[in-house]
Amino acid sequence: MKRTNELIVALAVMAVIIVVTWGLFAVGDNMPGGVTPFSKDVYQLHNVILAVVTVIGVLVFTAMFTSIVVHRKSKDHEPAKFSHSTAAEITWTAIPVLILVIMAIPATRVLIDMEDTGGADINIKVTGYQWLWQYEYLEDGVSIYSTLDRESNRARQIGSGVDVRTVENYLLEVDNRLVLPTNTKIRFLLTSGDVIHSWWVPDLGWKRDAIPGMVNEAWTLIEEEGVYRGQCAELCGKDHGFMPIVVEAVSPEEYRQWIESRSSQQAADNADEPADVQQVSAADELAANAEQG
Template identity: 55%
Template sequence: MSLIRKMTLFVASFSALLLSGCGDDIKYNMREGVTEISREVYELHMIAIWVCVVIGIITFGVMFYSMFAHRKSKNPNPAKFSHSTAVEIVWTAIPFIILIALAVPAVGLLIKMEDASDSDLTIMVKGYQWKWEYKYIDGDDNLANDVRFFSNLDQASRDMSRNAGSGFSGVKIEDDNYLLEVDNPLVIPVDKKVRFLVTSDDVIHSFWVPDFSVKKDAIPGFINEVWTKVDEPGTYRGVCAELCGQDHGFMPIVVKVLPQNEYDAWYAGKVAEAEAGPDLNERTMSQLMAEGEAAYNKYCSSCHMPNGEGNGPFPSLVGTEMITGEGSLTKHIDTVINGVPGTAMQAFGSQLTEAEIAAIITYERNAWGNDTGDKVQPQEIHDIKNGGGE
């Protein structure tokens, strides 16, 4: 096959692939999204794509014509000239004009994307390894009735990941939302300008929801600002777009956009939960173990493994001094609540409820053959967190 024919086939194949993403079934193209900003981004993207297509057709057309019309067999004696000033001016001026023509609307759109003023709602978004925390803030940038919660990967996706060996064992996972579902989605109202204040508690994360054209880095010690105004109720999904650690792919983002009346009802429920306070009811050992196993699998098993034997820098919890040593209960509780500075062990005191912490500690001290008999109640954790314990 001749070189010209090979190059022609390549251009034809590439063009077919490009055009296949420009039709109604947008399989290879950018999402148009559900916000005014996302649609403007999509339109600018399509303009740039078609400019590139035209440039490519002209460039390759001239190149192929030159290769064919001026081939050695037809013109054995090449022309002798060094350059053309007019041609050089043209091929410098045209790209400059194209860049300016694209830059003007792009800069205008970027300025618009950065303008989060006059927002109807502000939400603090904080990234953790590997979860998101959402805090609803009122107009004075204070916590709105202390409505805050964490959003973790749902247990079904965790179970599928373990059963499928993270997708590398040949087991086919047919769930369309595999690794894209959470236990507590972010909820916002439709047709309201929502400002996100994005930061991180540990390493750099990135808050990305493609349907909103929202992508902002979450950096420890910094607060970045981005906003959205969604036109259509629905459920929209995103991910952390920064390589933030071994479970980077296990911290998805799910946003539920509700009509105003449904949002108000949801928000009122969250306010009522916050005002009700923590559940400090005493539990039996069987209740603590059942709740502890569920909470351990959600929050702890990715590091310490489902069998408690640890993994790399994450220590084992089976028969260790931390778990079974004399007087170790106090240190165990302190470690879970306050973490271990300088290590990957996070402080879970502000991330989990008193009931979850009590259940996890009880479970870890009585699972996998540890059998210490220790039982921790939510009230004990509450007293310690509020300075009333030892």
């Protein structure tokens, strides 16, 4: 009877652990599902593997604690006298290997998809600087700089007198957002002009380092319109915490209108630029080309 009661308690503990774990999922205490096919694949893979390891953990710890309680010395249990079991050793080696192989198959597929940057409709060069981002739309010749918005920048100053809780999206808003079209494959070419940075927007499902002298690639295809926020994820100096990333996903029609507007504005700004500044810029470009060539 006592053994039956102990078994019931062990099963109850297992049930509680499983219910609590999946209850946390239900209230959103989990990684974001994201808005791209890749991020959703990662999310589903994460949930499946978490479920597998949760079940394994519950079984292992339940067996361990049940054995500790049921076979404790105070109950006069005699320990087994065998030294080893070949069958048991093969079993506890083969089962984990099989589980890892089964989990590796979908994980490998997701990793292969993540690295497949071919067939992109838009190519964007992302350059990190201390402490801002430059985005260059290579097909359209549009270039923008994105830095912490003025309101957040003012509020973060010591002695500003501004309650940061009153600032909407404090430290997560920029002056110029990265505007992208939905349902379009976009390739990113990431590098840095000074130190190592890392471009990370959780809803896109990936993070890439921006390294001086190197170009890393990544891609995305955003399925839902909206605003998605991220940050530099590599310590890059004293203002590392003040270079957010904001992606605004719009319809392809709105994106094309935005590109045309930025192109016109950029052309007007270049036309208004003093001649001596243009000459300096041209000289700098020639010098850079000479160094590369």
